[in-house]
Amino acid sequence: xxxxTESSDxxxxxxxxxxxxxxxxxxxxxxxxTSTAVRQRLARLMAAxxxxxxxxxxxxxxxxxxxxxxxxxxxxxxxNFADLALALWNEVRQIKxxxxxxxxxxxxxxxxxxxxxxxxxxxxxxxRMAAVGRLLGERDVSFTVDRSGHLPVLTALACPYPTLxxxxxxxxxxxxxxxxxxVGEKVRLTECRLDGKTNCCRFETN
Numbered sequence: 001x002x003x004x005t006e007s008s009d010x011x012x013x014x015x016x017x018x019x020x021x022x023x024x025x026x027x028x029x030x031x032x033x034t035s036t037a038v039r040q041r042l043a044r045l046m047a048a049x050x051x052x053x054x055x056x057x058x059x060x061x062x063x064x065x066x067x068x069x070x071x072x073x074x075x076x077x078x079x080n081f082a083d084l085a086l087a088l089w090n091e092v093r094q095i096k097x098x099x100x101x102x103x104x105x106x107x108x109x110x111x112x113x114x115x116x117x118x119x120x121x122x123x124x125x126x127x128r129m130a131a132v133g134r135l136l137g138e139r140d141v142s143f144t145v146d147r148s149g150h151l152p153v154l155t156a157l158a159c160p161y162p163t164l165x166x167x168x169x170x171x172x173x174x175x176x177x178x179x180x181x182x183v184g185e186k187v188r189l190t191e192c193r194l195d196g197k198t199n200c201c202r203f204e205t206n
Contacts, residue, residue, distance in 0.1 A: 012041050013050065013073060018142050018157040020199050021054065021068040042067055049073075074162040089164050089171070102173075109174045113181035120182050125205055126152040128183045135182075136160065146202075154179065156201040159193065169194060172201075179203055 015030055016022060024042070028035045045051040050073035056066040095101040119135050122128040126145065129152050133143035142157035164171045172189055179187040183205065191202040 009041050009045055012038070012045065013069065014140070014142075014158075016051065016067065016069050017074070018199075021056070021066040023056070023064050023066055027067070045073070071163070085161070086163055086167075089168065093168055093170070101170075105170060105174050106177055109177035110181055112174075112178050116178075116182060125183060125185055129154045132179060132182050151205055153190075154183075154187070154203040156193075156203070157199075159201070165194060176203070 011031060012027065015027065019030075022030075024035050024038050027042075028038045031038065042051060042053075046053065046067075049070060051067050052070050053065050053067050055063050057063045092101065092104060095104065116135055120128055120131045122131050126147060129145045132154060133145050136143045136156075139160075141160045144155045144157065146153040146155055159165050160175075161171050169192075172192060172194075176187055176189055185205045187203045187205055189201065190204050191198050191200070193199055193201050
């Protein structure tokens with residue numbers, strides 16, 4: 001029997017999705033609630049199978065527990081069509097000819113760009129990147145635009161396709177094409193969370 005989550009748990013799930021494993025004290029600080037409230041929410045979400053706990057060793061002092069989303073938790077934060085998307089993606093992976101497969105992925109990305117294109121406004125690359133960030137934010141996928149460098153950087157704080165990406169990084173190619181179409185310039189994936197060096201993915205223009 002699955003335990004239903006309360007509306008107050010959504011913020012905690014979203015926080016762990018963006019930042020990865022966290023300690024109770026860090027969660028409490030980020031959410032501006034008491035540690036007791038955090039533990040109550042964690043207990044509910046662990047009972048529902050959405051969060052798991054692991055012992056984290058500290059350089060000094062006693063080890064502490066860190067909490068992170070399970071695969072079930074990751075899927076809950078995504079689209080309601082996650083199972084369908086996974087099934088369709090598995091069919092795409094069965095295509096042996098790399099040229100045909102690449103062409104199909106490009107068509108999928110451009111079809112998505114056509115669906116979203118009317119929502120992207122802006123005269124500059126930075127403005128269009130910001131519009132892409134807002135578009136995905138409305139779909140509960142956190143993106144930001146870093147304007148501190150010479151060129152703006154589109155940063156994904158959480159993967160839009162967590163289950164697909166873990167199985168096949170080809171989905172990253174679809175994202176690059178999609179963002180390139182929406183931004184109006186070729187976009188490169190310069191950092192990927194799947195490499196294990198960062199908790200986010202960064203997309204930059206040439």
